[in-house]
Amino acid sequence: MSPAYLLRRLLAVVLVLWIVTIAVFAITMILPGNAAVMILGEYATPDQVAAMEERLGLNRPAAVQYLEWLFNLLQGDLGMSLRLSLPVSEVVGSAFANSALLAVTALLSVTVVAVPLGMIAALKRGTKADLGISLMAYVGTAMPEFVTATLLLVIFAAPGNPLLPAGGFIPPGESVAGFFNHVILPAGALGLILTAHIARQVRSEMSDVLASDYIRAARLKGLRERRVLRGHALPNSLAPAVAVISLDIGYLLGGIIVVEEIFAWPGLGRLLILALENRDLPVIQAITLLLAMVYALSNLLSDLVIAAIDPRVRYE
Amino acid sequence: MMAAQDNNASEGPVLDIRNYTLDYGTPHGPPVQVLRNVSLSIRPGRTMGLVGESGSGKTSLAWAIMRYLPGNAIERSGEIALLGEDLRTKSLEEVQDLRGRRISMVFQDPGTSLNPVLRLGDQVAEVLARHRGLTPKEAREESEAWLARTGISRPADMMHRYPHEASGGEKQRVVIATAFACNPEIIVFDEPTTALDIITARQILDLFDDLHDETGVTALYISHDLGLVSRVAQDVAMIDSGEIVEWGTCEEVFVRPRHDYTRQLLSAVPHPDRRIVASAPEAESDLLSLSGINVRYGDKKSILGFLEPKREVVQGARDVSFGVRPGEILGIVGESGSGKSTIAKALAGLQDFKGTVEFDSRTFSSRRQIDRDYRRSVQIVFQHPDASLNPRQTIGKILSRPLKLYDQVPRSELSQRVRKLLRSVLLPEEYAVRYPHELSGGEKQRVAIARAFAAEPQVVICDEITSSLDVSVQAAVARLLVELQQQTGTACLFITHDLNLVRQLAHRIAVMLDGDLVDLFETPQASASGRHPYTKQLLDAVPVPVKAEEPARTA
Numbered sequence: 001m002s003p004a005y006l007l008r009r010l011l012a013v014v015l016v017l018w019i020v021t022i023a024v025f026a027i028t029m030i031l032p033g034n035a036a037v038m039i040l041g042e043y044a045t046p047d048q049v050a051a052m053e054e055r056l057g058l059n060r061p062a063a064v065q066y067l068e069w070l071f072n073l074l075q076g077d078l079g080m081s082l083r084l085s086l087p088v089s090e091v092v093g094s095a096f097a098n099s100a101l102l103a104v105t106a107l108l109s110v111t112v113v114a115v116p117l118g119m120i121a122a123l124k125r126g127t128k129a130d131l132g133i134s135l136m137a138y139v140g141t142a143m144p145e146f147v148t149a150t151l152l153l154v155i156f157a158a159p160g161n162p163l164l165p166a167g168g169f170i171p172p173g174e175s176v177a178g179f180f181n182h183v184i185l186p187a188g189a190l191g192l193i194l195t196a197h198i199a200r201q202v203r204s205e206m207s208d209v210l211a212s213d214y215i216r217a218a219r220l221k222g223l224r225e226r227r228v229l230r231g232h233a234l235p236n237s238l239a240p241a242v243a244v245i246s247l248d249i250g251y252l253l254g255g256i257i258v259v260e261e262i263f264a265w266p267g268l269g270r271l272l273i274l275a276l277e278n279r280d281l282p283v284i285q286a287i288t289l290l291l292a293m294v295y296a297l298s299n300l301l302s303d304l305v306i307a308a309i310d311p312r313v314r315y316e
Numbered sequence: 317m318m319a320a321q322d323n324n325a326s327e328g329p330v331l332d333i334r335n336y337t338l339d340y341g342t343p344h345g346p347p348v349q350v351l352r353n354v355s356l357s358i359r360p361g362r363t364m365g366l367v368g369e370s371g372s373g374k375t376s377l378a379w380a381i382m383r384y385l386p387g388n389a390i391e392r393s394g395e396i397a398l399l400g401e402d403l404r405t406k407s408l409e410e411v412q413d414l415r416g417r418r419i420s421m422v423f424q425d426p427g428t429s430l431n432p433v434l435r436l437g438d439q440v441a442e443v444l445a446r447h448r449g450l451t452p453k454e455a456r457e458e459s460e461a462w463l464a465r466t467g468i469s470r471p472a473d474m475m476h477r478y479p480h481e482a483s484g485g486e487k488q489r490v491v492i493a494t495a496f497a498c499n500p501e502i503i504v505f506d507e508p509t510t511a512l513d514i515i516t517a518r519q520i521l522d523l524f525d526d527l528h529d530e531t532g533v534t535a536l537y538i539s540h541d542l543g544l545v546s547r548v549a550q551d552v553a554m555i556d557s558g559e560i561v562e563w564g565t566c567e568e569v570f571v572r573p574r575h576d577y578t579r580q581l582l583s584a585v586p587h588p589d590r591r592i593v594a595s596a597p598e599a600e601s602d603l604l605s606l607s608g609i610n611v612r613y614g615d616k617k618s619i620l621g622f623l624e625p626k627r628e629v630v631q632g633a634r635d636v637s638f639g640v641r642p643g644e645i646l647g648i649v650g651e652s653g654s655g656k657s658t659i660a661k662a663l664a665g666l667q668d669f670k671g672t673v674e675f676d677s678r679t680f681s682s683r684r685q686i687d688r689d690y691r692r693s694v695q696i697v698f699q700h701p702d703a704s705l706n707p708r709q710t711i712g713k714i715l716s717r718p719l720k721l722y723d724q725v726p727r728s729e730l731s732q733r734v735r736k737l738l739r740s741v742l743l744p745e746e747y748a749v750r751y752p753h754e755l756s757g758g759e760k761q762r763v764a765i766a767r768a769f770a771a772e773p774q775v776v777i778c779d780e781i782t783s784s785l786d787v788s789v790q791a792a793v794a795r796l797l798v799e800l801q802q803q804t805g806t807a808c809l810f811i812t813h814d815l816n817l818v819r820q821l822a823h824r825i826a827v828m829l830d831g832d833l834v835d836l837f838e839t840p841q842a843s844a845s846g847r848h849p850y851t852k853q854l855l856d857a858v859p860v861p862v863k864a865e866e867p868a869r870t871a
Contacts, residue, residue: 213428220382221443221494222416231442235433311478312432 009303013296020292021073025066028281035082038279069285079282083275088282091271096290098169099267101179103256106187106194107249114195115241118202122210123229133199140196145255149189149262156185167264186263190255194248198241205240209233239310246302253291328400329357330502330534331381336394338373338380338558347390350376352558354394358502358551363528363535365545365566367581368555369786374538377555378504381536382421383411399501417447420495421504425511426487430479436487437463437475440494447498462493465530467523485516489523496527502534509544513651514813518857524548540787542585543816543861546570554578570862584791585861588819588842593645593798596823602639603807604663604694604775608671609636611658611831632658633669634831640775645801645808647822647839649815649854655831656811660779663809664696676774692722695768699780701760705752711738711763712748718770737766741796758789762796769800776801777809782817794821815858827851 036052037044044052053059057068072079078088121133143151157166164185170178209215210233218232219225257269264270268287275283307313336354339347351373358364368374379385381396383403395402398419406414423429430439440459444450450458456475463471466489479487488508495503505524509517525548528535539545545552546566553563554577562575573579611632633655640646648656661667665686673680676693680686695718698704705714715734719725725733735745741762752760761781768776778797782790798821801808812818818825819839827835827850835848842855 213423213425214431216384217421217423217429217491218431220384220415220421221446222412222414223442223446224412227442227446232431232434236431310433312480 009300013293013300016296017289017293020289021070022066024285024288025062025069028285029062029065031279031281035279035281039082073289078286081275081280081283083278083280083283088286091283092268092286092290095266095268095271098171098265099256099260099269101172102183102186102190102260102265102267103252105183106190107245107252109187110191110194110198110248111245113191114198115202117195118199118241119206119234119237121199121203122206125207125210130203134203137196137200137203140192141200143193143196145189145193146258146262148192149186149259152185152189153262167262169265182263182265186259186265189262190252190259193255194252197248197251198244201244202237202241205244206233206237209236212236235309239306239313242302242305242309246299249298250295253295328359330360330399331536332357332395332397332400333377333381334395334397336377336380336396337392338376338385339390339392340386341388341390350558351380354555354558354560356553356560356563358534358536360534361532362551363537363549364563365549365552366536366538366555367540367542367545367552369540369581369788371557372555373558374555375506376558378421378506378536378538381504382415382419413447416443416494416500417498418501419504420498420500421506422488422491422495422508424507426484426491427479427511429491430487432479434478435475436477436479436482436490440490440497443494443497459493459497462497463490466490466493466496466527467519468493483516484512485519488512488516488520492520492523492527496531496533499531500533502536505535505537507539510539510541514815514854515651515857521548521859542570542581542787543859546862547859554581566862581787582861584788586791586794586814586817586820587861588816590820592795593821593823594802596641596644597805599641599643603642603675605637605639605674606659606663606671607637607674609633609659609662609673610670611655611662611667631831632667633662635671636828636831636833637671638826638833638836640807640809642774642807643801643805644823645798645810645821647818647825648809648811648828649813649818649825650828651813651854653830654828656828657779658831659828660696660777660809660811663694663775664777665691665694666696688722692718692771693773694775694777695771695773696777696779697761697764697768697781699783701757701764702752704764705760707752709751710748711750711752711755714752714763715748715767715770718767722771724771733770737770740769740800741766756789758785758793761785761793765793765797765800769804769806772804773806775807775809777811779811780813782814783812790817797821815854816860827854 035056036049036058040048040052050059057065069079076089078092080086081088081091084091117133117137121130121137124130153166156162156164165182166185168182170182172179215228215232218228223231256267257272259265260267260269261273268290271283272287274280275287333354333356336351337349338351339349341347354377356364356366366374366377376385380389380391381403383406385391391404396404398414403411403414430436437456437459440462441450441452441455444455444458445452448455460471460475463474468474468486468489474482474486474490482490492508508524509520512520521544524535527533537545537549549566551564552566552569554561554569554575556577561577562569562573569578570582573582613630613632615629636655636659638646648659650656658667662669662683663673665683668683671681673686675690678690680690709717712731712734715737716730719730719733720727731748734748738745738747743759743762743766747755747759747763752763755763765776765781781797782793785793794817797808797810800806810818810822819842822839824836824838825842826833827848829850835851837844837847837851841847842851847855
């Protein structure tokens, strides 16, 4: 991979994020009830609103407001949260860290479970193991995380005899065991549908690989089955698996908002819902931008990983 | 080597197949018989060609020999013996031990039979490590030596390359090196040159000859190409619908065929001496002429071009000029990527071009100027009828499209004209209500030809229209095209890579190389002196089939 390629891809990320800033800003402009009304409350007089708009600069042309916002953004100044009266970067920063903990835990466990499951299903094609895994994958893909979350709560956190806490968060720095205790249910709710999806995709990729001419050629060279699978099939099915996982990151970012709310996980999702309820525009803008950035960068990362795995993929 | 061969000669056949019958089970209904009572034996050091058309069972026989049958295979009877040991009695473990060591295989398409993510050197070395217990270092050294023996010019460099970094010919050399690496007793070659270009195929054949002489290996050479088999093999077996209908030495089978099927195939094989066209009508001027046609691929840039890598610009056609005379068949030959299809697409108005096309005293200097009238007069038939016939339309509908589009006949006579078109390509009229998937490959291609002729064009472009067909079907389609062309007086641009076929039916032949038109001559002048060196090279590369003494049918 050439440095020129990396530069081009980073440029593309910047371009995407710039388009997102316009979209985010436009949407917050269109939303009914501006920040002045939100701060003053519904009983404010028109004079008070006008004065507040003057003070916040909301009466200036949209383009000027956008440029000012963008300029501040580039300097790392995301503004003040209207609701919490704290700098947005502070509010969003800690929530982002908490969300990242949940997302990474979910994604890692999904990968560790789903990829081998898909491979086993492909290897044992047509057997009971394949049938079981495929059936589970079908059911799993049909269950959105709010259903899974409710089910998990009923089963593992029933009020009488809770095996696991129904919600909340303990930072791993405070207690690792406590963190894992609290992360299992939300990560499970997030991960089940992804596990199902990734397992299905990996199964079909692996099936294609196993049916390929080069696997037949490897067998006809007299190689033992273990060597055929490890040396020939596995390296070919890794890159597609990475591609599927990276596509699912987009889904994960959406799912996390629902799951955090259900399990009272103090992350970005929960903060976003709070901000939406309170029309906390600077926070909404910051979170939306952050999610877009995570998605764009994770896509870039997965392309780089694929290039490292598959010699045919050479980015120039 | 000769000594080894002589020693073996007394020992009996290397591979001996007796009364072998194989069925494939089907989920619903009775099993399908694939091989019926097949008996075949190959003596040491000989190469036996196994010739048959698609579906004849030749590849199934290869899988049976390699003990690589699908799960639904049912072996009814018979034995497959390697030096007297019946392979059918071997366990999977014993078979794994045999494969690649005593019996190995060279596959049709080196592009798919090499693992894309492993280095070429490792793919050769792993056989040596597996079967001869060499250390990784020894295996690599020995692999490099084998790559050198297969004529790879920089073997050390090739060891480190991945398949996509090697050419088709180089890849096939790697596959061949792998097959020979453990000095097996027999090697099965499954159409090893079919996926390669003409000249590369010739080089691989030469390599096969050299290695065969050096090692004295016994070989089974599967192919559909009689000309090729007569060049590489000493013995040949003809297989038809799962039965070996005839086998013997090449001279016996090809020169004095005993079985009808052999005769039929032999007469279907295109042979340059067996012309199937009348001479071209005298023409005072060109019907269609191209001058300075240029086509470049990869030029276009989008607004977000700065985000895309620099694409390599490929010159599909470079200053190509020639004329097509009324009523003639002009053959265009060349290897893949030579620009022959580019010219077809540009002439059919499917590809942007620079330069001018003159037709019917009108001049077109870009694709946009090509209008409906031109499109009606210049029709195209594509290589794959499966891709060019809409699977959701009946044959009748497919054939009536051009009739309606160009107002060829009044609506009331549509179905009558469709039936006439079907008759003209020797298909039953009832086919009008069928769908493409209900037809065989040859029948589909006839429909595609009928569609092109429906518009009563003055020029028909045939882009590799027989390449995906079996030999006998190919012969019938070629003959049909020539008949139609002569009846209607339509000029025809016949694009192909089959030199024997083109010499059989074209009046003139144009040769393309890397986007350039390098040669253009009257067909009888093909072997005249003064031909372009590339033309000579192409002609030399193609084995001309042996001619039977008494072909059952004459063309």
